[in-house]
Amino acid sequence: MFREVNDPVLYLKKKRNEYYSIFKKYCDGATSAAIFGEIICQKLKRPIEQSLYKQTARDLADEIRSNCPSLNGNRSNLEKHILKSLAEEGKFYAFNDYIQYPKDHFKSFITDEVNQYIRDQFIISVQPKMNKNIEDLQKKILTAAHESTEDVEVKSGDVDLWLKFFTQMLSDVLIFSVKDLSGVKHDNVFFKLLEDVIITELPFIMSDISREFSTDTFNVKLDANNRPDEILIGHLCQCCWVQCPFCRAICTNTIEDHDEDYSVPFHRVNGINGIKYKGTTNLSVEICKTQVSSNMTYFYPDSTDRRVFWRVYRSAGERFEKWSITPDLAELPYWKWFVCRFQKDLEKHYKKTFQNRGKIPDEWRQITRQEAVESLDKYI
Ligand SMILES: [Zn+2]
Numbered sequence: 001m002f003r004e005v006n007d008p009v010l011y012l013k014k015k016r017n018e019y020y021s022i023f024k025k026y027c028d029g030a031t032s033a034a035i036f037g038e039i040i041c042q043k044l045k046r047p048i049e050q051s052l053y054k055q056t057a058r059d060l061a062d063e064i065r066s067n068c069p070s071l072n073g074n075r076s077n078l079e080k081h082i083l084k085s086l087a088e089e090g091k092f093y094a095f096n097d098y099i100q101y102p103k104d105h106f107k108s109f110i111t112d113e114v115n116q117y118i119r120d121q122f123i124i125s126v127q128p129k130m131n132k133n134i135e136d137l138q139k140k141i142l143t144a145a146h147e148s149t150e151d152v153e154v155k156s157g158d159v160d161l162w163l164k165f166f167t168q169m170l171s172d173v174l175i176f177s178v179k180d181l182s183g184v185k186h187d188n189v190f191f192k193l194l195e196d197v198i199i200t201e202l203p204f205i206m207s208d209i210s211r212e213f214s215t216d217t218f219n220v221k222l223d224a225n226n227r228p229d230e231i232l233i234g235h236l237c238q239c240c241w242v243q244c245p246f247c248r249a250i251c252t253n254t255i256e257d258h259d260e261d262y263s264v265p266f267h268r269v270n271g272i273n274g275i276k277y278k279g280t281t282n283l284s285v286e287i288c289k290t291q292v293s294s295n296m297t298y299f300y301p302d303s304t305d306r307r308v309f310w311r312v313y314r315s316a317g318e319r320f321e322k323w324s325i326t327p328d329l330a331e332l333p334y335w336k337w338f339v340c341r342f343q344k345d346l347e348k349h350y351k352k353t354f355q356n357r358g359k360i361p362d363e364w365r366q367i368t369r370q371e372a373v374e375s376l377d378k379y380i
Pocket residue numbers: 244245246247248249267268288
């Protein structure tokens with residue numbers, strides 16, 4: 001009896017089965033934790049990547065919005081930059097695109113500016129942002145894993161509870177839910193080990209993501225809605241795009257579908273929009289604001305013979321009634337310069353000429369490109 005109680009060999013033999021079962025359970029638990037941790041990290045890769053690209057795109061959009069002169073103001077400022085760059089390029093088809101499809105033209109200008117910025121600043125600015133976001137996110141995930149483990153241990157919860165805590169803590173940064181792990185078998189997971197596995201595995205996932213990060217893939221990997229150019233287009237292009245029925249100048253109201261009248265500080269030479277003098281093939285050199293001040297002149301709002309006096313232009317129909325065009329509006333030498341510079345192109349485009357009544361005044365021809373561009377600074 002004494003031996004049975006006090007002989008360590010005998011004692012251990014007796015405990016053998018009990019210890020074996022604990023050891024076995026530990027091994028299983030460790031394996032489960034390792035496998036489970038690995039699965040979690042793998043399943044997190046895609047949501048992590050999405051979150052990182054989204055955050056980096058947002059940070060970048062903010063930075064571009066404050067650093068890029070064409071994009072750091074309102075739409076009028078942007079329009080000024082567009083007109084300057086059109087004048088510098090000197091391509092008629094680009095002007096025509098801007099005149100006919102302003103919204104699309106603005107959008108592609110923004111996209112070009114943003115792409116240029118990304119190309120120029122990739123190493124200086126984009127890459128560091130991505131690295132910082134990777135670091136932040138990794139910290140958040142590790143904290144979530146740690147706190148979930150503590151919570152579950154306090155509450156003696158199971159792995160489902162652990163996952164619930166974990167996904168809830170990350171819900172504002174990752175699109176990832178318990179459902180993403182449904183079907184994965186996870187009995188007897190040792191939480192402390194699970195946390196260790198995540199601590200070890202996560203940096204590999206992060207470095208995979210950062211290795212794939214480059215100038216070429218950045219745009220490809222971004223979701224359509226989270227591209228920095230789309231974010232900026234959202235900021236700058238959600239406004240009124242109604243164009244003057246005479247000269248196609250764009251209403252400058254910053255609200256889409258506004259109640260007030262449409263208005264724009266500068267109207268353009270009407271011939272730019274292909275408007276001609278009735279019964280001739282001569283393009284018009286009139287500017288809306290001078291026309292509305294005249295008592296005698298009239299226009300033909302449609303293809304019929306119906307004529308309307310300019311001073312009561314609003315009565316011409318739906319397209320005209322909401323426009324506020326007043327004689328006190330300023331004039332922009334830019335459009336006079338444009339008509340002179342692209343006279344041939346406009347004539348060819350509309351198959352009409354600037355002749356007779358539509359003769360371009362001589363003083364317009366004195367305006368230099370530089371003066372035209374400088375006049376745009378009146379814009380804001
Ligand atoms: Zn106009």
